Amino acid sequence: MRDKGLFWTGIALVLIGLAGGLLGGPGWVDGTWPMGPGMHARWDVYLGGSSTDAPLPDARTIEVRATEFGFSPSELTATVGEPINIELRNDGNLLHDLTIDEFGFRVVAGPGETRTAGFVPDRAGTFTFTCSVPGHAQAGMVGTLRVAP
Numbered sequence: 001m002r003d004k005g006l007f008w009t010g011i012a013l014v015l016i017g018l019a020g021g022l023l024g025g026p027g028w029v030d031g032t033w034p035m036g037p038g039m040h041a042r043w044d045v046y047l048g049g050s051s052t053d054a055p056l057p058d059a060r061t062i063e064v065r066a067t068e069f070g071f072s073p074s075e076l077t078a079t080v081g082e083p084i085n086i087e088l089r090n091d092g093n094l095l096h097d098l099t100i101d102e103f104g105f106r107v108v109a110g111p112g113e114t115r116t117a118g119f120v121p122d123r124a125g126t127f128t129f130t131c132s133v134p135g136h137a138q139a140g141m142v143g144t145l146r147v148a149p
């Protein structure tokens, strides 16, 4: 009966994960599994599309098109302190997002959807943006954001 208990615990964890994805809005869920003293295995589960940020009022809007597998345009420019909305239009057949790790930014759009989210770049430099769906960046979904001081 002990094995059965473990089995149902596993099922319950999967269901909790799915429910969390549906209730909290889909997106990336990540964390670690304890593997032993000081050891953890990383896990990442994609539960669908959700953006990290809402559109900002009075922000300049940059339109970006996502397809399999690329962004158009793939070069974006901004200025430090300037509020930016990124309007991601997904003309592809797969879910895509535009993620800028340095600014904790992500906007996600399902096939045929257009989604907008905003951020304010707080430092100058050249940053890489990607689609964070596994394999998509490697397939070409990368771009460059240049933030002028």
Ligand SMILES: [Cu+2]
Residues within 6 Å of the ligand: 095, 096, 097, 131, 132, 133, 136, 141
């Ligand atoms: Cu993608």
